[in-house]
Amino acid sequence: MKLRILFKSLPLTLLALLSFVALNAQTEKPSPSKDARANMAERRQSNADELAKELNLSDEQKAKLNKIDEDFAAKAKASREARKENAQQMREERIKAYKSVMTPEQAAKYDEYREKKKAEHKQKSQQRQEKRANKPRSKAAPQRQ
Numbered sequence: 645m646k647l648r649i650l651f652k653s654l655p656l657t658l659l660a661l662l663s664f665v666a667l668n669a670q671t672e673k674p675s676p677s678k679d680a681r682a683n684m685a686e687r688r689q690s691n692a693d694e695l696a697k698e699l700n701l702s703d704e705q706k707a708k709l710n711k712i713d714e715d716f717a718a719k720a721k722a723s724r725e726a727r728k729e730n731a732q733q734m735r736e737e738r739i740k741a742y743k744s745v746m747t748p749e750q751a752a753k754y755d756e757y758r759e760k761k762k763a764e765h766k767q768k769s770q771q772r773q774e775k776r777a778n779k780p781r782s783k784a785a786p787q788r789q
Contacts, residue, residue, distance in 0.1 A: 688713070 692713070696706050739758075743751045 692706075692709065695701070696709075701709070742754065746754060
């Protein structure tokens, strides 16, 4: 009796699970593209203009706020660059540590393996760029209020 109920409910459970997975996969948001980044800059300026209007800022105050935004943008960029450099240094240290465990033949084979993976990564990256370039552009999202 219990087996009969189990066998009857199993297909329904699997169907529900697959439906959930399919719906969840459709809701993932793509990462911002270069166009989206350009739109972010426009949005930042629009927000600054709106703030200036809302607070009735003088031209001098607007200029000072713009200077503050530029300074913080420069700091953020420097922080991102430092993080990239740190990550590169850590990768190099890990590779060196890996090779310290390997024989010379294994190290040479490891170098070949890394080059192969690098080429695969570059190829996938180019395919993604081509796919984005061929993708039709959608209209800009409506402004939030």
